[in-house]
Amino acid sequence: PEEATLTSVLRSGAQEARKLGLITQEQWVRYHWSVIEWEIDRGLLSLTDGDQGATVFLREIQDLNKHILDDCALKMVDRLADGCLDTDAQNLLGGLKGRIADTQPGVLKTHHLPWSRDLVNPKNKTHARYLKELGEQFVARANHQVLEHLRELEAGRQELAWLYQEIRHHMALSAEATRTFCGRQGLLAQLGQRLRQSDGHPHSPLVLFGPPGIGKTALMCKLAEQTSGLLGRKTVTVLRLLGMSQMSSDARGLLPSLCFQLCLAYGLPLPPAQVLEAHARVVQLFHTLLHTVSCRNFESLVILLDSMDDMDSICRARRVPWL
Numbered sequence: 061p062e063e064a065t066l067t068s069v070l071r072s073g074a075q076e077a078r079k080l081g082l083i084t085q086e087q088w089v090r091y092h093w094s095v096i097e098w099e100i101d102r103g104l105l106s107l108t109d110g111d112q113g114a115t116v117f118l119r120e121i122q123d124l125n126k127h128i129l130d131d132c133a134l135k136m137v138d139r140l141a142d143g144c145l146d147t148d149a150q151n152l153l154g155g156l157k158g159r160i161a162d163t164q165p166g167v168l169k170t171h172h173l174p175w176s177r178d179l180v181n182p183k184n185k186t187h188a189r190y191l192k193e194l195g196e197q198f199v200a201r202a203n204h205q206v207l208e209h210l211r212e213l214e215a216g217r218q219e220l221a222w223l224y225q226e227i228r229h230h231m232a233l234s235a236e237a238t239r240t241f242c243g244r245q246g247l248l249a250q251l252g253q254r255l256r257q258s259d260g261h262p263h264s265p266l267v268l269f270g271p272p273g274i275g276k277t278a279l280m281c282k283l284a285e286q287t288s289g290l291l292g293r294k295t296v297t298v299l300r301l302l303g304m305s306q307m308s309s310d311a312r313g314l315l316p317s318l319c320f321q322l323c324l325a326y327g328l329p330l331p332p333a334q335v336l337e338a339h340a341r342v343v344q345l346f347h348t349l350l351h352t353v354s355c356r357n358f359e360s361l362v363i364l365l366d367s368m369d370d371m372d373s374i375c376r377a378r379r380v381p382w383l
Contacts, residue, residue: 121179124136127175231299301366301367302366316331
């Protein structure tokens, strides 16, 4: 097959290049990697938490090396097209096992089986017992990993309880504000048109203003309900009724909560502690998140901030540099 021919050509070229000192041993190994080894290296060996959710089952056959050359029909090892033992594959497999044992020893589950000519026959009692134990161990490990992950998620939820409480608080206020909402359909339609025109393009903030008591908050809350329908695509909507919670009373409390919510909504890494320690870094992170989300060009993002003039910092300075 063309694939085998191309593989052999590349490996021969890599072998010659290594002899001439043009590539390193590590670079040479890359030409002999299988897809599975590449995935194991990237997903298990290259990550600090690669062992999470991973288990490697090994079947080690005792005295296998003594019998490898005796019987070319053995199915336990890789062989070349002519039936001879593929020593390169054996060496690479041994190296991979060694790297796993050195890097992530906790993920290894090894089954030692005695040599037998019909070892891979399910009717062989030893092989049948091995299959039964392997199945039971696999189920037990899968259950353990799922439960561990659920505990980690629960711990994460507890750490972010303040954020969920903040979001629920503003959602409850929004639901109350829209309960008796009526009219303003023309204005809502205009806002929807402006959102659609701005979607996918750089634009300045859209400002709604009017005298106190005219219904701006109710309109913003109603708009939050309808953003997905107005844009006609997957939309993340973030709503804050500023001044209605301690955290939303000034930018130093508001921006971290917005950043955390955006990271969770888009599956991005949560802000590190050193960023949260300085307001200027939080502002920079907020801008970076907006840029990152816009570059994805998949989900729309609508951030609705009601009563901007009620924020303490804005009341004093009359400016919003972070926006």
